[in-house]
Amino acid sequence: MTTRIQKANRKRILDAALDVFSAHGFRGATLDQIAEAAGLSKPNLLYYFDSKEAMHRALLSRLLDTWLDPLRMLDPDGDPQSELIAYMRRKLALSRDFPRESRLFANEILQGAPRIEDFIRSDLRDLVDEKAILLRHWASAGRIAQVDPYHLIFSIWALTQHYADFSAQIAMIRGDGGDPLDGADAFLVQLYTRLLTP
Amino acid sequence: MTTRIQKANRKRILDAALDVFSAHGFRGATLDQIAEAAGLSKPNLLYYFDSKEAMHRALLSRLLDTWLDPLRMLDPDGDPQSELIAYMRRKLALSRDFPRESRLFANEILQGAPRIEDFIRSDLRDLVDEKAILLRHWASAGRIAQVDPYHLIFSIWALTQHYADFSAQIAMIRGDGGDPLDGADAFLVQLYTRLLTP
DNA sequence: GTCTATACTCTGATAGAC
DNA sequence: GTCTATCAGAGTATAGAC
Numbered sequence: 086m087t088t089r090i091q092k093a094n095r096k097r098i099l100d101a102a103l104d105v106f107s108a109h110g111f112r113g114a115t116l117d118q119i120a121e122a123a124g125l126s127k128p129n130l131l132y133y134f135d136s137k138e139a140m141h142r143a144l145l146s147r148l149l150d151t152w153l154d155p156l157r158m159l160d161p162d163g164d165p166q167s168e169l170i171a172y173m174r175r176k177l178a179l180s181r182d183f184p185r186e187s188r189l190f191a192n193e194i195l196q197g198a199p200r201i202e203d204f205i206r207s208d209l210r211d212l213v214d215e216k217a218i219l220l221r222h223w224a225s226a227g228r229i230a231q232v233d234p235y236h237l238i239f240s241i242w243a244l245t246q247h248y249a250d251f252s253a254q255i256a257m258i259r260g261d262g263g264d265p266l267d268g269a270d271a272f273l274v275q276l277y278t279r280l281l282t283p
Numbered sequence: 284m285t286t287r288i289q290k291a292n293r294k295r296i297l298d299a300a301l302d303v304f305s306a307h308g309f310r311g312a313t314l315d316q317i318a319e320a321a322g323l324s325k326p327n328l329l330y331y332f333d334s335k336e337a338m339h340r341a342l343l344s345r346l347l348d349t350w351l352d353p354l355r356m357l358d359p360d361g362d363p364q365s366e367l368i369a370y371m372r373r374k375l376a377l378s379r380d381f382p383r384e385s386r387l388f389a390n391e392i393l394q395g396a397p398r399i400e401d402f403i404r405s406d407l408r409d410l411v412d413e414k415a416i417l418l419r420h421w422a423s424a425g426r427i428a429q430v431d432p433y434h435l436i437f438s439i440w441a442l443t444q445h446y447a448d449f450s451a452q453i454a455m456i457r458g459d460g461g462d463p464l465d466g467a468d469a470f471l472v473q474l475y476t477r478l479l480t481p
Numbered sequence: 482g483t484c485t486a487t488a489c490t491c492t493g494a495t496a497g498a499c
Numbered sequence: 500g501t502c503t504a505t506c507a508g509a510g511t512a513t514a515g516a517c
Contacts, residue, residue, distance in 0.1 A: 090482090108394060113310035115510065129483055131512065188393055191448075195386055195393070196306055198451045205455045213456055230477075235457060236470035240442055242449070247441030250389075253396045257403045258411055259433060272434035279428075279477045288500090314493060327501055329494065 095133050098123050099147075102140045107188040110196070111141055142200070145193070148186050149204050153212055155179065156238075165223040166281050173241050173273055180249035181266050187249035213238060229281045237280075244273060293331050296321050297345075300338045305386040308394065309339055340398075343391070346384050347402050351410055353377065354436075363421040364479050371439050371471055378447035379464050385447035411436060427479045435478075442471060 101122035155175035220234035255265040299320035353373035418432035
């Protein structure tokens with residue numbers, strides 16, 4: 086039987102591991118750092134997770150489990166332009182609310198996506214292909230401008246995730262006090278409104 | 284005296300180190316991998332560079348030395364819209380021609396920019412501030428649309444660097460055969476033309 | 482369940498022969 | 500200049516007491 090304490094400890098460990106993995110990558114992270122951040126001893130970490138890899142896998146699978154949701158929600162029956170702007174906003178909200186998860190993902194891709202290659206080639210690719218067809222329909226029906234659907238999706242990923250993945254740079258340029266995402270929503274709405282209007 | 288052979292070996296080592304550092308980050312990279320990629324023994328690497336850090340520093344300083352050039356070239360006396368699109372294209376060309384350098388930079392920022400913080404807070408920040416003023420002038424003179432100058436610059440970074448930093452993902456989604464940047468130029472010209480036209 | 486102590490591997494760096 | 504051999508430290512993981 087799994088107690089409340091066990092659940093709470095697993096949660097604490099994963100939260101600490103997310104801190105460390107997202108900031109240093111898989112190899113750059115050490116169990117010492119994670120133990121320190123979790124307030125537990127190193128062997129105790131390994132009582133809850135079989136290995137460092139197991140922690141990382143747990144984080145990734147938790148992330149991938151919901152990574153597709155924003156794009157999935159793109160409604161074929163909605164207003165095309167509003168739907169796309171709403172999708173962009175859902176992705177931007179993820180960067181605001183879950184920047185560590187975004188950086189964890191970015192680290193994986195930067196390193197050639199060794200641990201999530203299967204996910205990208207199957208689930209993600211299928212979903213993107215499906216939505217690309219939808220975007221093409223919308224474009225040829227004159228409901229949005231003629232744009233390449235794949236680059237349109239990539240652009241939303243690039244622009245929204247940038248605020249999480251490169252937040253260190255943004256903070257250093259804009260002054261560390263304010264919110265790095267300040268004004269991002271208005272700018273991106275303006276950008277996609279102008280891009281998509283037929 | 285420095286021989287041709289020494290110069291050539293230093294070059295080989297830096298090239299191999301760029302491969303490894305850009306793919307695995309500083310901590311994730313090992314001297315064994317670099318030695319293997321360079322075709323030299325591990326101690327021989329350390330004959331040419333004092334330490335692993337020294338190799339990394341050499342790569343970063345070489346990179347930062349030219350990192351500002353594309354933005355610097357933004358000409359206050361040119362046509363605003365053409366100048367900005369030309370800037371975007373220079374950045375996109377960097378992603379095409381020097382993807383490893385882009386990933387090296389991305390790795391640094393993801394990890395909080397510990398080694399290039401000074402550069403960002405001084406040189407980069409000053410340049411961005413200077414160009415932001417220029418963009419504001421252009422906007423209030425009605426020569427480009429009213430857009431936030433900082434977010435405009437960030438968007439160019441995000442969109443162009445994405446093609447280098449996330450190329451693994453793009454290749455897996457679009458099919459590994461073709462050039463990940465195929466169609467990117469046309470899409471981005473379309474995007475910025477629509478965004479910037481007053 | 483949690484800790485101390487420790488085994489064992491990997492990695493950065495050095496010594497010294499050639 | 501380049502290599503083989505090796506050291507010292509860090510890092511993951513396990514053993515075993517409590």
